[in-house]
Amino acid sequence: xxxxxxxxxxxxxxxxxxxxxxxxxxxxxxxxxxxxxxxxxxxxxxxxxxxxxxxxxxxxxxxxxxxxxxxxxxxxxxxxxxxxxxxxxxxxxxxxxxxxxxxxxx
Amino acid sequence: xxxxxxxxxxxxxxxxxxxxxxxxxxxxxxxxxxxxxxxxxxxxxxxxxxxxxxxxxxxxxxxxxxxxxxxxxxxxxxxxxxxxxxxxxxxxxxxxxxxxxxxxxxxxxxxxxxxxxxxxxxxxxxxxxxxxxxxxxxxxxxxxxxxxxxxxxxxxxxxxxxxxxxxxxxxxxxxxxxxxxxxxxxxxxxxxxxxxxxxxxxxxxxxxxxxxxxxxxxxxxxxxxxxxxxxxxxxxxxxxxxxxxxxxxxxxxxxxxxxxxxxxxxxxxxxxxxxxxxxxxxxxxxxxxxxxxxxxxxxxxxxxxxxxxxxxxxxxxxxxxxxxxxxxxxxxxxxxxxxxxxxxxxxxxxxxxxxxxxxxxxxxxxxxxxxxxxxxxxxx
Numbered sequence: 036x037x038x039x040x041x042x043x044x045x046x047x048x049x050x051x052x053x054x055x056x057x058x059x060x061x062x063x064x065x066x067x068x069x070x071x072x073x074x075x076x077x078x079x080x081x082x083x084x085x086x087x088x089x090x091x092x093x094x095x096x097x098x099x100x101x102x103x104x105x106x107x108x109x110x111x112x113x114x115x116x117x118x119x120x121x122x123x124x125x126x127x128x129x130x131x132x133x134x135x136x137x138x139x140x141x
Numbered sequence: 142x143x144x145x146x147x148x149x150x151x152x153x154x155x156x157x158x159x160x161x162x163x164x165x166x167x168x169x170x171x172x173x174x175x176x177x178x179x180x181x182x183x184x185x186x187x188x189x190x191x192x193x194x195x196x197x198x199x200x201x202x203x204x205x206x207x208x209x210x211x212x213x214x215x216x217x218x219x220x221x222x223x224x225x226x227x228x229x230x231x232x233x234x235x236x237x238x239x240x241x242x243x244x245x246x247x248x249x250x251x252x253x254x255x256x257x258x259x260x261x262x263x264x265x266x267x268x269x270x271x272x273x274x275x276x277x278x279x280x281x282x283x284x285x286x287x288x289x290x291x292x293x294x295x296x297x298x299x300x301x302x303x304x305x306x307x308x309x310x311x312x313x314x315x316x317x318x319x320x321x322x323x324x325x326x327x328x329x330x331x332x333x334x335x336x337x338x339x340x341x342x343x344x345x346x347x348x349x350x351x352x353x354x355x356x357x358x359x360x361x362x363x364x365x366x367x368x369x370x371x372x373x374x375x376x377x378x379x380x381x382x383x384x385x386x387x388x389x390x391x392x393x394x395x396x397x398x399x400x401x402x403x404x405x406x407x408x409x410x411x412x413x414x415x416x417x418x419x420x421x422x423x424x425x426x427x428x429x430x431x432x433x434x435x436x437x438x439x440x441x442x443x444x445x446x447x448x449x450x451x452x453x454x455x456x457x458x459x460x461x462x463x464x465x466x467x468x469x470x471x472x473x474x475x476x477x478x479x480x481x482x483x484x485x486x487x488x489x490x491x492x493x494x495x496x497x498x499x500x501x502x503x504x505x506x507x508x509x510x511x512x513x514x515x516x517x518x519x520x521x
Contacts, residue, residue, distance in 0.1 A: 038177055039335045071286055071400045082391055086258025087287040089397055090338045096390045103149050103362055117231025117255040121244050124235060126479050130247040
């Protein structure tokens with residue numbers, strides 16, 4: 036929940052409102068809102084929390100963090116299916132009728 | 142040496158530990174106020190690698206854990222309504238309310254959705270104009286800019302079917318409450334890195350002065366934490382109490398001014414209850430007057446729900462650093478991640494869950510032995 040994950044800005048959507056970019060988190064790609072780092076450019080790294088880029092990060096530390104996160108399983112925790120995780124933890128099947136994937140709006 | 146080979150740079154970890162050992166001549170008690178740091182400390186055995194003089198007290202830094210029970214009960218009440226699509230971060234699914242959790246509400250037919258971003262909830266509101274879409278807006282300062290943006294846009298678009306159930310908390314008033322408690326043993330703080338990525342460091346020098354405690358802004362990777370500890374201990378040994386930034390790669394002194402402006406436009410400071418701790422003055426945010434129409438607490442008339450916390454759960458004492466999780470009689474017996482009594486056993490950032498996963502027998506797991514795969518992801 037406090038986790039902010041570093042990722043690379045691989046695209047910035049033309050004319051999107053709010054300003055939106057596609058971020059690569061060590062292979063997992065997700066959209067993120069860039070309104071709080073409005074002058075960020077493609078190729079730069081940012082730290083992203085709940086779909087919002089909060090700060091820029093230099094490439095070297097971003098890559099080191101991503102490698103560690105992957106080893107620790109934190110990327111799966113952040114982007115995995117929360118219903119499956121909850122079900123595993125509860126020792127019960129996941130409730131029916133929800134799409135796969137971490138988020139259900141997209 | 143236990144754990145240390147798992148660090149991303151074991152040699153640097155060793156050097157930092159040697160330096161902490163060489164610096165600490167007396168007992169010091171440090172508190173971290175970040176669930177991510179707590180998890181990292183227990184998982185990597187950082188508290189056990191430190192010299193005995195340096196004790197880490199795990200503060201109330203997990204937003205899932207401190208969300209008060211009556212707000213959870215309000216969420217469950219709203220989520221069960223037929224007209225509602227209830228959106229939450231995945232971490233909240235298994236946080237126990239008085240008699241159930243969101244996971245159970247979903248199983249009973251409630252329309253509970255997990256979203257990655259609050260903007261996903263906004264999109265659901267656009268696509269479902271005949272439903273009420275409620276987003277469970279919890280979190281520390283790190284999460285507030287995202288939640289603020291969602292309601293800001295909802296108002297701009299006139300999305301009348303969108304609302305927030307807000308339970309935002311702020312770190313600096315919690316530090317003040319901890320330092321003024323009669324039982325306080327804390328002598329220095331590791332401040333939460335990503336909170337400061339948003340807010341900057343300006344709120345902390347006043348606290349460091351007033352209470353005579355060093356406050357070191359710290360990241361949450363193992364080496365970041367060791368560096369934060371090293372700097373805090375050095376200040377304590379020198380009799381200093383300054384604010385230092387040990388996480389400059391992600392924290393600027395002025396934080397993220399655009400994000401702070403958005404928070405200040407949408408939210409206003411309010412007193413807030415913390416689960417297990419009680420009311421801390423000025424420790425939360427609620428929607429400001431201009432956005433009050435988007436407050437789910439009023440829209441669904443649940444403000445009257447008030448709940449007593451179960452006496453058996455001692456998570457409040459854990460959150461204040463008064464006891465370690467293993468000192469609670471329920472720990473690992475009646476309270477486990479499968480049947481949690483309190484939120485600290487649910488979230489992977491909660492001290493109880495971290496202890497359960499990595500230190501169940503009150504002793505470190507032998508090297509190479511890991512928790513069973515099914516227990517590796519306590520975050521729901």
